[in-house]
Amino acid sequence: MRTTPALVCLLLIALAAPARATVVVPADLGELARDAIAIARGRVAAINVQWTDDRGTIETIVTLEVESYLKGSFGSELSFRVPGGELGRFRSIVVGAPEFAVGQRVVVFLGARGPTIPFIVGFNQGVYRIVAGESGWMVTPPANVPAAASVRVVRGDVARRPMPLADFEQRVRALGSAR
């Protein structure tokens, strides 16, 4: 018997709060740029939560007002899906899934399979936040830029800093067009 979310709600009586956690395959900036169909910089314009088509769980549709594409194009406004969200009496939390708020500026790496709403490449790895820095707009977290030689990532290294937006975009454009 298929149990509907509404029935579970009745069975539990109390508000139910699903949560999720994941293990991921790592990616560097080059892999993200290569795998993405489109890479967009923009501002979050809307967030809508809905049941998935099979009504098995909850997902969030994020609408982005695009300022610029670093690769590909989905138009001046695009939507992409992220897992989790709040709908009625249910909250679905995906630990590790990127969260968005209206007004945030971000760079997102997007994939798509067939005529469906795009998704973020690399789960939480394909989202960079744009924040104000002392010398202009910066991109965080510090990007894992492909290296000419193998290099250990060292926490606390003075070079591991948020990157200026212009530098970040220049690198991503180059990586996204590389074969």
Place this chain on the structure above:
Amino acid sequence: MKRRAPVALVLALVVAPADPALAYLKFGTTVGGRQVTLKWSQTPVRYFVTNVSVPGVSADDFQAAVGRAFATWHAVPTASIAYQLGGATNAVPGRDDGLSTLGFVSRPDLDRVLAQTSFLVDASTGALVEADIFFNSAFPWSVAPGGDANRFDLESIALHEIGHFNGLGHSALGETELRAGGGRTVLAAEAVMFPIAFAPGSTAGRTLKADDIAGISDLYPASGSAATLGTVSGRVTKNGAGVFGAHVVAFDPATGSMVANFTLNANGQFSIGGLSPGPRVIRVEPLDDAELDSFFDPSRQVDLDFRVAFSDRVVIVPRGGDSGEIAIAVVAK
């Protein structure tokens, strides 16, 4: 716009700052304005497995590998948690049906997600009602005893996900490398709960580390273990102000083992529980190599701008007690 409530819950789930004796990140939830740690209230915890097979892993193989991973958590001597296989089911992992179900599901859209744990919580009590784990059949899997060079080791990934199933969050005790010619790989992990997978073929994730053991012992302490284990606590500051999100590692020079936590409030306070008595060296580092969404509510401002620092003395973990506050000052990069 409904983002404020989920954001608040993520904060509760990932950080649970009200608990003074965190081994490292545990899941928690807010009930009536107070923090409640998410954990199973009764054991054995009953789970079901699907009869779905994938190339390289039959349904029987799957059940056996998952059973070994459950047994590994059960075998921790300082913890007390048990599990019971309820049998095979046609249920689908991820559906809210009252069964805790583990199985393969094809999710090619989750292009770099190997597996995912979901759980259902009775928010009126904070009780864990159900937990599901799906393994993404879009990836190649193996149960070969020595691993398969081209496939991910099911038992290793199951051990990580069952850690979540128990109520444990992610650990940052791991190190990665950017490879020549592109790609990023895990060099070492001192916790099964490190969120980034080893390369295909590795079976290193089949063995729990000190950090995992401290975490499960803190969540489900065996009778009498609280009197034998200790805690290190303290505060991390920069220019006199508390640092949020600093990774604090307690290194045991006698065994080489590490257990870690984060500073989890604006005052920069931390607490690392579940430690065996003895000396520790305390290291503080920024989490400037990670996807912060794996650890923290993204609305929190995690400080990444400081250099590595150490405690100015060896810290002694007392048996059944706390070290007393350790003060560590860091400086900007």
